[in-house]
Amino acid sequence: SCMTLAAARLGWRLEEVTTLGLHAAPFEVLLPHLAAGARLICTLRDGAAPAALADYLTAQGFGASRLTVMEALGGPREIARAADAATFDLSGIAAPVVVAIAVSGSAGISHAPGRPEALFAHDSQITKSPMRALTLAALAPRAGELLWDVGGGSGSVSVEWCLAAPQAQSIAIEPRESRCDNITENARRFGLAGRMRCVQGTAPDALADLPLPAAVLLGGGASEDVLQAIWDRITPGTRLVANAVALETQALLIRWQGIHGGQLLRIDLAQAAPLGTMQGWHPSRPQLQWSVTR
Template sequence: MSDAPWLTIIGLGEDGPDGLPPASLAALEAAEIVMGPPRHLALLPELKAERIEWPVPFADGLPILLALRGRAVAVLASGDPFWHGAGSTITQVLTAGEWRSLPGLSCFSLAAARLGWPLESTICLANHAAPFSRLRPHLAPGARIIATLRDGAAVAALADYLRAEGFGPSRLVLLEALGGPRERITEATAESRPAGPFAHPLVAAIAPQGGKALTLTSGRPNDLFANDGQITKRIIRALTLSSLAPRPGEHLWDIGGGSGSIAIEWLLAHPSLKATSIEADPGRAARIRENAGRLGVDRLEVIEGRAPEALAGLAAPDAIFIGGGLSAELLETVEGIGARIVANAVTLESEALLADANARLGGSLLRIELSEAAPLGRKRGWKAAYPVVQWSCAP
């Protein structure tokens, strides 16, 4: 095999090869084999290359591609293969010298050009293989969102989702087959529930209106999280997230997840963050999954089990929060991991454990006492909550 890449990933638009730059056309003409979805293969003129349809599901095509290693292969992908496209999935099984990419215009660029929306301030989401709840953190009046859709039927489902979340007045622009002869643009609102039919490939531009946006800072309202009373309350949660101090790319263990509020707010802080919630109660574990899905962070991993036993085999964390099930055994297990630890305690017995951990390992010990104004006869007085002792320690 020569040092030249055997695989070329070509970004193809709806206008077919007519819109390709010379380098992409040359790669197609030199290819022994062209792989791609039927829609893309149908856009090609007669070529000497053998054509192979990429199967569904997409992952099933990777072994077929790898079996062609060493031959001149071109893979067709939509627009820009590395902008919410297939490129990263393909190249993760290859080495750097085996492939090259010749991108085209992405559907996001084409949609922004039709709408006059500045792409750098527009939220771009791949919703063709993801739940609509991924939109939830971004739904706010004044935002601009461009999202890919699975098929024409997804338009009505998107409108229903927006209406259910209170964003019925939102403006929708449905853009079909951008850049090709079948291009069509339809304007509507979520309330009007446009029925179509709409043809694939399809993107939706959303200008949210109405509804209640999620706040950007930690300490979101308690009623945002379905719970049975086992929840880290808003102000304590904000202080806890501040102590956990999430940084891009980090992984959190949330031990004793309860409602999942800590792990969910951790994930809402940045799309690169990861979290695992460990919860012994099956009903609460199911509720954590529901909360995470509804708030757009369905990437939260939920483990049903009791710590420390349930921690075995989990991906290593950068930060650990202990909100329930605190014990000497659990502390001994997590102390040797090398992650930041934050633990909250309410009972005297748990406080004693944290005081001992602080004496041995250092860190910060904080006692949080909060009171809220409440009716007291015909007047008002301060109603105190149970104090919370918080230990935080960095390795």
């Protein structure tokens, strides 16, 4: 009801507004919704939160956004005041409080998978942007589904999976503690801490007590034992995608495709790079992707 009242006060069409409950969620959940021209209405936890929200928007490059702070909507204490995020100077704000944001500033992050590596915390162990987009297409995320991201690395695929569909969730399995830290940081950056987590361990042992997924990504370290353990554990209808660079792992995937079917895709990527005074193609190592439904 407060969202409806706020939209009515501003003359905004509610069906064209994104509404978010930030009273019990971090500001990072805003990130996928921040784009020039967007309109957001958010509930906040207390009177200090609007200033913190303005600081967050400014840090993300949206300092020109107009914030309308509405207190005690629908009651005798109702008041609405406005300020830009970058110069926010409103004080004495009292809960309950709702803030409407007319977003202005940078273009925001893309809604398509394959977002730039610079957005993620990583130690260079990260699925590169084009490969990530192809992997997400093969995984085919849907609302509310759970992904096992086996060999999570930076967790970039888990982030992309969760952003791709409402309430999609991911469990990343990663043996290195430092990379689990990166996965946790990336979940925080994108406001996905409630939908994405890291299990430190090595497959197949680390999979034993996990809830069953709708899809599995085997991003690295595929072996006969790991593949067999995953195949035996998942239920019919589960989607499995495995990527391989090493020839031995590619041979394994080719053999499994011969047994279980599915699609094999060889991926050769090259980027333009300086070559003396001109440019030439700098190729990445070819990868093989096997995608199959159990």
